[in-house]
Amino acid sequence: MDKVIITVAPVGAEATRDDNPNLPLTPTQIIEAVYESWQAGAAIAHLHVRDPQGNPTQDPDIFRQVIEGIKQKCDIIIQVSTGGSTDMTPQQRAAPLTLKPEMATLTTGTVNFGSEIFSNPFPLITDFANRMRENNVVPEIEIFDTGMLDTALVLIKKNIISLPLHFDFVLGVPGGMSASARNLAYLADRIPENCTWSVAGIGRHELPLGTMALAMGGHVRVGFEDNVYYEKGVPAASNAQLVARITRLAQELGRTPATPNQARKILGLPL
Ligand code: KMH
Ligand code: ZN
Numbered sequence: 042m043d044k045v046i047i048t049v050a051p052v053g054a055e056a057t058r059d060d061n062p063n064l065p066l067t068p069t070q071i072i073e074a075v076y077e078s079w080q081a082g083a084a085i086a087h088l089h090v091r092d093p094q095g096n097p098t099q100d101p102d103i104f105r106q107v108i109e110g111i112k113q114k115c116d117i118i119i120q121v122s123t124g125g126s127t128d129m130t131p132q133q134r135a136a137p138l139t140l141k142p143e144m145a146t147l148t149t150g151t152v153n154f155g156s157e158i159f160s161n162p163f164p165l166i167t168d169f170a171n172r173m174r175e176n177n178v179v180p181e182i183e184i185f186d187t188g189m190l191d192t193a194l195v196l197i198k199k200n201i202i203s204l205p206l207h208f209d210f211v212l213g214v215p216g217g218m219s220a221s222a223r224n225l226a227y228l229a230d231r232i233p234e235n236c237t238w239s240v241a242g243i244g245r246h247e248l249p250l251g252t253m254a255l256a257m258g259g260h261v262r263v264g265f266e267d268n269v270y271y272e273k274g275v276p277a278a279s280n281a282q283l284v285a286r287i288t289r290l291a292q293e294l295g296r297t298p299a300t301p302n303q304a305r306k307i308l309g310l311p312l
Contacts, residue, residue: 046260050262051078052089099136148161148183205236209241210228238259
């Protein structure tokens with residue numbers, strides 16, 4: 042496994058300009074951030090969008106604008122968030138699936154999320170999975186804690202989602218599974234055969250967990266959604282700066298960043 046799929050998560054729903062003045066907020070800024078990240082080695086863009094006030098929104102019109110802008114510039118795989126933010130209704134969160142993006146996230150359980158709750162009861166998960174099937178959207182299974190992996194296995198058994206699958210382990214959210222090497226190894230060890238995985242380490246954990254994933258044969262997600270710093274106390278200049286660092290580390294470790302089409306092959310997406 043020499044190719045590594047690098048995902049960029051350029052904005053998320055939680056970070057603000059107070060956290061990092063370089064956070065992309067407008068469609069133009071998000072498009073540019075994704076394009077620069079693609080140039081730096083990213084193959085997947087995990088997308089959230091913001092409204093004109095800079096607040097998180099799942100408005101399909103804004104998603105459409107961002108997706109069309111990205112597609113005019115590069116062939117990066119588009120993955121929309123169905124997580125949205127913790128205060129959104131399921132209906133709001135699922136709205137961008139009607140745009141039929143190549144991929145979307147599917148979180149398979151509920152987790153404390155700082156002082157809030159990221160709510161994903163079983164009926165919501167199955168509803169989102171069904172909508173993805175109807176719209177030919179390939180899910181990426183988001184795992185914030187161990188029980189979510191067990192639920193994903195149940196969903197596979199019930200044929201609500203189908204193999205092969207790509208899992209993203211989001212480690213280090215306050216309230217979720219902690220960002221340790223042992224936890225990463227445990228999760229990576231438990232996914233079904235022929236499946237792939239990436240890690241999204243939150244905050245200061247982004248770099249060490251990403252590096253571990255490179256050494257383990259996994260894939261990596263970086264970006265301002267998960268981490269706004271380049272190093273302790275130093276805000277990153279851009280998402281592309283974080284992608285470029287993972288690309289450099291990958292090359293040192295004998296892993297080549299996959300192009301989007303190479304990533305599509307690895308993930309079983311149509312070319
Ligand atoms: N913003 C978090 C509450 C996803 O994109 O699928 C959820 C999230 C997960 O970001
Ligand atoms: Zn997200």
